[in-house]
Amino acid sequence: MWYERFLGPLGVDMGIDLGTCNTLVAVRGQGIVLNEPSVVAVKKGTNQVLKGGQAVGWVAKEMLGKTPGSITAVRPLKDGVISDFEITEAMLHYFITKVTGRVRMLGPRVVISIPSGITAVEKRAVFDSAEHAGARKTYLLEEPIAAAIGAGLPFAEPTASMIVDIGGGTTEVAIMSLADIANCESVRVAGDDMDEAIIAHMKRTYNLMIGEQTAERIKIQIGSAAPDPDTEETQMEVRGRDMVSGLPRKTTITSEEIREALSEPVTNIIEAVTRTLERAEPELAADLVENGITLAGGGSLLRGLAIRIKEATGLDTTLAEDPLTCVARGTAIYLENIEVWKDTLENNADI
Numbered sequence: 001m002w003y004e005r006f007l008g009p010l011g012v013d014m015g016i017d018l019g020t021c022n023t024l025v026a027v028r029g030q031g032i033v034l035n036e037p038s039v040v041a042v043k044k045g046t047n048q049v050l051k052g053g054q055a056v057g058w059v060a061k062e063m064l065g066k067t068p069g070s071i072t073a074v075r076p077l078k079d080g081v082i083s084d085f086e087i088t089e090a091m092l093h094y095f096i097t098k099v100t101g102r103v104r105m106l107g108p109r110v111v112i113s114i115p116s117g118i119t120a121v122e123k124r125a126v127f128d129s130a131e132h133a134g135a136r137k138t139y140l141l142e143e144p145i146a147a148a149i150g151a152g153l154p155f156a157e158p159t160a161s162m163i164v165d166i167g168g169g170t171t172e173v174a175i176m177s178l179a180d181i182a183n184c185e186s187v188r189v190a191g192d193d194m195d196e197a198i199i200a201h202m203k204r205t206y207n208l209m210i211g212e213q214t215a216e217r218i219k220i221q222i223g224s225a226a227p228d229p230d231t232e233e234t235q236m237e238v239r240g241r242d243m244v245s246g247l248p249r250k251t252t253i254t255s256e257e258i259r260e261a262l263s264e265p266v267t268n269i270i271e272a273v274t275r276t277l278e279r280a281e282p283e284l285a286a287d288l289v290e291n292g293i294t295l296a297g298g299g300s301l302l303r304g305l306a307i308r309i310k311e312a313t314g315l316d317t318t319l320a321e322d323p324l325t326c327v328a329r330g331t332a333i334y335l336e337n338i339e340v341w342k343d344t345l346e347n348n349a350d351i
């Protein structure tokens with residue numbers, strides 16, 4: 001529209017990393033303005049968000065796993081994609097309004113990062129959610145591209161770079177060159193599967209039921225993908241419910257056994273990386289010998305994971321700066337260049 005040129009600077013433009021675990025919003029010129037869990041509390045059996053639509057994010061996460069019978073706390077995204085459309089919309093609406101303020105004449109333009117593997121139907125769901133949530137214009141940006149931009153990789157240059165974004169629901173592996181994805185793979189194995197592996201281990205070995213949040217805490221405190229020569233093996237006390245007696249109980253676990261429990265998801269992630277490398281054109285592969293692999297996403301913070309990927313591939317493997325905000329920062333940088341980039345982005349007209 002002709003007036004967009006004049007209104008553009010007035011409207012709030014935002015980049016959204018709509019993640020399985022966390023949603024981050026970055027605003028042009030302001031950086032990251034919101035970072036909350038992707039959780040919504042609803043009345044059981046309905047899509048009615050509690051507290052008049054305000055039980056979203058941190059408020060809702062506190063309710064997760066501790067909710068009385070009539071309330072459920074849901075994560076509307078599963079494996080990186082929208083599994084509950086209405087609730088995702090309510091969540092986006094809450095986050096967008098929180099950032100733009102209540103009374104606005106003009107909806108924001110938003111760039112939303114999506115996993116590279118999602119289907120047209122899933123893309124449509126993201127679009128519709130953003131539009132119903134008040135966005136004036138929506139652009140989709142593939143998560144690996146956003147991560148590469150956020151990590152400062154030379155993704156638009158004629159040299160290959162590789163990003164591995166390990167989130168909660170999906171791991172995205174991509175080799176990029178000249179602002180495009182040359183090879184990529186998206187596997188639905190990431191941080192959540194590590195938590196599940198720990199839950200399964202506790203059941204199998206100790207007959208102890210633990211919750212998702214406890215499993216995540218174990219992973220972050222003592223979990224690892226490889227032994228670290230600089231850190232000693234440790235122990236941790238864990239509380240849960242005995243599967244036989246049904247009563248609360250505690251037990252002590254070691255970092256070695258958690259490493260063992262995590263080996264399956266870790267191996268799956270590493271295999272996705274090596275498969276992608278095997279498919280790369282020789283010229284691109286040659287560039288990667290120089291440029292190495294960059295890891296992003298919260299899952300990349302698992303101790304020893306970079307070492308394991310380096311061993312498996314023979315390539316230099318480093319963590320991006322602040323891996324958890326990499327994608328959101330990438331969407332914000334994209335926004336700054338939107339006039340240049342927007343033709344290459346998917347927008348409503350394409351779907």
Ligand SMILES: Nc1ncnc2c1ncn2[C@@H]1O[C@H](COP(=O)(O)OP(=O)(O)OP(=O)(O)O)[C@@H](O)[C@H]1O
Pocket residue numbers: 018019020021022023079080081166167168169170171190191192216219220296297298299300301302303323324
């Ligand atoms: N220090 C840590 N060690 C290991 N894992 C961690 C650490 N910190 C966070 N994580 C894990 O990172 C995951 C969340 O990462 P992130 O916020 O990048 O995911 P997301 O973007 O919401 O998910 P997706 O991209 O799959 O939709 C969670 O599984 C969390 O447990």
Ligand SMILES: [Mg+2]
Pocket residue numbers: 017018019020143167168297327
């Ligand atoms: Mg993510």
